[in-house]
Amino acid sequence: MKRSILVVIGLAIIALVLTNILHDEVYYNLQLEELKQKYAIKPVSSVDHTKFEELQKDFQSPQEVTGACIGCHTERHIEIMNSAHWNWERVAYTEGRGITAAGKKNLINNFCIGAQTNEQSCAKCHIGYGMSNDHYDFENARNVDCMVCHDNSDEYQKGSELAGYPARTVNLTTVAQHVGDPKKQNCGSCHFYGGGGNNVKHGDLDVAMLATTRDVDVHMAANGMDMSCTNCHTAQNHDIKGRLYSVSSENTHRLSCDECHTSTPHFDPILNRHNAKVSCQACHIPIYAKENATKMEWKWSDAGQLHDGQPFHLDDEMGNHEYLSIKGSFKWAKNVKPEYVWFNGTANHYMLGDKIDSIPVQINTLYGTHNDPNSKIVPVKVHRGDQIYDKVHNYIIQPKLYAAEQGDSAFWKDFNWDMAAEAGMRRIGLPYSGEYDFVETEMYWPVNHQVAPKDQAVSCAECHTRSADGRLASLAGFYLPGRDYNKPLDFFGTFLFFASLGGVLLHAAIRVIVSIRKKRYNMDIIDYDKKA
């Protein structure tokens, strides 16, 4: 008997110990080392543009530089003029809408609302010169701005409110002689500053990423692989990989982590199987806006307050604008946990003229459901706010915000919503009733950058939990172990368990009582015998 007990105890201990030991092995990740080796070698340019005769002159206008570029790179401008960077729109199929041409040119957002009527200022981020209104000549190759993407000298800078022209201080000859592959600075000069300031729009694209640490971004860290944007966003003939669904609609040209890391990058098959329904980003970007805050809320309805007839601003404790007379009130946040949605790579966008059928108005809609095999859970930044709409026609208004001077109906100069709405809608060609109000809106920004070191990845229990704070607490339509359970079954099962426990205890109690009584009875008999 002793031996049997020992065997049983021994086996139980072995089983427990084995489960522990089996999972603590440390592996050497050869795949990752190969990638590191590949990207550690930084390419060196095979040509030196300072030696080209064509560039040894004093360039008077940026168009002259473009002419010099095209002189050698004879067909490149055609590639560029087919791109959304140039056209600010892309022809795409959208579910429920058909084929449309959509992009920055005609879409709206819930930041500075839209470029239309405000081109003079917004075109600071157009890769061309002179887009000051809606009559821009998209066929003129000399207006292509090669330098904004290809300047390697850090000299080039677009001017403010110059319709895309460079700042007047830029030495064009220096820039022309120092062109090369785009660097972080080139892409960042626009993509970091979307929405009118650093990290305002994306939340995961921050000027800090020019020189950051692995904790912020494992790929771009200065103390890590120091990768550039174009290492991942590769291009063939200026056709660049990667999509952002604030303006894109189709599931094409997307960039995914799989391309380098494969679809089964973990040693643990359980983690690999998550890839069917969970994007890499969902676990590996636990928080975004790690260095600088990003804008989370923007209430246009608060805009227009003046102190003594003058616009003013207030800052929050992080030093970011909390209130601007021209724009309204904001909420900023740092180290933000993303929200999560199902996404299959297709999206819809609010187009000017669309009737408002739900509040908050969905500026863009990311399509996807659990049952869709193309859908995965992706992290998103949701930017919430309110903005002006036409109460009678029930659609969102594109106001005229920018003008150089007062008296041109621009809200930023005249602080008159009625005039701004009237001027904006007249340009677009949609009727304005004269009655406006503000409506809540939401916009979805998939979070793809600021990938954290692997030990900071989201842990299992952050999603597999019944807690209302779980990262996926509100993502419906599927059964998530640890979060979901069948409530009637749990009730029934728990009841049955305790009922059986109570039953056996009752049975045991009766046995004990009966046996005690019997003992007493026997003792009574004995006592009786003794007395007799």
Add this chain to the structure above:
Amino acid sequence: MKQIYIYKRFERFWHWSQAALIIFLAITGFEVHGSFHIFGFEQAARFHRVASWALIVLIIFAIFWHFATGEWKQYLPTTNKLKEQILYYAYGMFKGEPHPTKKTELSKMNPLQRLVYLGFKLFLIPVTIISGILYMFHKTIDANDVVVVEDIPLHGIAFWHTLGAFLLMVFLVVHVYMTTTGHTPTSNIKAMLTGYEDVDDEDGEGEIKIAEKNNESKS
């Protein structure tokens, strides 16, 4: 009183390792289910997976053993004395009545046990293990490193697996309690540990039978 050799060596090994595994699987499983927190979800899920494979292997051996030794016949259901057995547990035993059925090497289970254990083997364990295997292989990775998801919805699989788990826990409670209803409260447990059980001595031939048995085992 007499002693009979009722549980063979493998049977005892199987019984106790299965008991340990099921209890361990219940603790880890209900943690994965979200009922409580002990190991943490990640560890609980890992342990559950490893222990489930151990249980499957053990049960494959046990099935082989049942057929190889013919012990499966012990589980053939019968209604003979079933009512008496139920009535005995309901009130007969309080009055000190004797067990209505006798334990022997050839028939070590009473009709109620036969029925319950047959249900355990043919319904409870298969439902739990099959739903568990479906659960485990709900997502698989094919030769092209593509993750393939089963068509059966996970909530259905989880329902059956959880139902099995709850019923197993009910079984565990009642089963453990019933072991105390033998000749003495510990005689059944002792039997499952040593193989030998004290049984009620009906006709006073106990000593002779034990002597015979000892002779048999020696020869």
